[in-house]
Amino acid sequence: MIMANIIKSLYNIRMLDELAEKRTVIHSIHPLMKVMTTLAYLITTVSYDKYAVSSLLPLVFYPVVIIVLAEIPPVPIVKMALAATPFLIGIGILNPLFHHEPAIILSGIQISEGWISFLSIMIKGIFNILAALILIATTGMTGIASALRMLRIPRVFVLQLLLTYRYISVLAEEAVRIWEAYMLRTPGRKAIAFKTWVPCVGRMLMGAYGRARRVYQAMALRGFHGEYNPGDVKGMNTVDFAYCIGWVTFFVLVRYLNFSAQIGAAILGVMK
Template identity: 30%
Template sequence: MNIEQVTAQVRKEIHCVLPAGDRSSLAILVLFILFVVSVPKNNLPAVIAYGAFPLFFIISAGLPLRPVMKRMMLISPFLLFMAAGNIYFDRLPVFTAGSIAITGGMISGSVIVAKALVTLAAVLVFSFCVPFHRFGNALRGFGVPEVFITQLQLVYRYSFLLVPEARSLQKARDLRSFGNRGKDLFTTAKLIGSLLVRTTARAERIYMAMTARGFRNNLSAEHTSPFTAKDGAAVATALFCLTAVWLLFRV
């Protein structure tokens, strides 16, 4: 079961209702990410406080924790790799906890990991509650160019075809090799190039099939919903709460 099927299954199992429209929810998500990213590198309590927002929404909306945690675990090795650089370059002790010296790199590295996890949790909550075609309509409401939205929707839709192609290439390599033969860097580079050629050829066939069926560079015929007073109140309330947390935990 791929990521698209898991996400669709999660949407069937839950009834997530956003407090406002898609456009206002997207605006709140962008504001939340900006506030979290703007937290100073040594202010870990502020990031933890912002992490309460997606956690509260996950619990109140009844979202399953397993898919959210699974996606966070997939990206955790990259986060730990980024945090390891801070630990290595900033080794100046800030304070001691018993016999352990806490360095500035440990604090800033923890803040980096916490920021990434908090923002990723917010994006996952939004993606579980808002299907991708509605996300495209929300972008249209903000005046994003149609060509960018169409390209984004096509990449999202057909990116799941890349995984079966890569698995078939890997299976063919394993059947034709013994031990560690065929798994060196140069062979892997050739496989990646072959995967690129295959996906490009399939993309051309898909585009010709879509054109034959009346595709005219627009994937959605839905009209964007107007920005109501309820949406404005939701954005204003979220901005007030985010600003209050920022002022409360300001260093």
């Protein structure tokens, strides 16, 4: 089960890298504008009140539109975002225990403020994770790194982010190699024995370190001396600025106009 999760994670990383190579209208937007738009989306999402639920829902429009325009397969991306739900549950699961005040009554069932805040945490977390995954899938880590350097983020942090992202795949590939070698030498077993976990983990880390060292030596031979060089980065044009300004305007309108309440009131008015 653990190895299956590692293989799945490795596949997801490679899938994001492959999606970043697409040529769509979203992929052609300048990386800096996409990073700025994503930051504005994250700030807007977390700025909501801890009991906000319905007012958050219009924000789903952003990831849905980007997924469609960027031709990203929705099911894998949504599954990757939902994989983080155990962490979100761990963050908010205690809220219902400490906040017992009744918030709403739905079909005769009283729902406390704790459950409302818990649901709000889940929605905010999933939206933010989905936005981050979409950014990687439409920009790539190289593009994100170049945008961060344009924002004057210190070089050491950008390099750490970029190399950590690459090193995760190296570590995962080494884990897969050890798993396959162990299974070939112990036919009939479905998992690695507990007593061999320590040497296997040690071998995995040493193997990943060796591969990472060879990668660094190859980079050094090609002229790498600690300075991140994004290569040729295209200049920004009117479409790039319009993309960022348009989305930021939408986020501000959604944040302060409460479209959900207005739509609900309109529906109730028509039903009457």
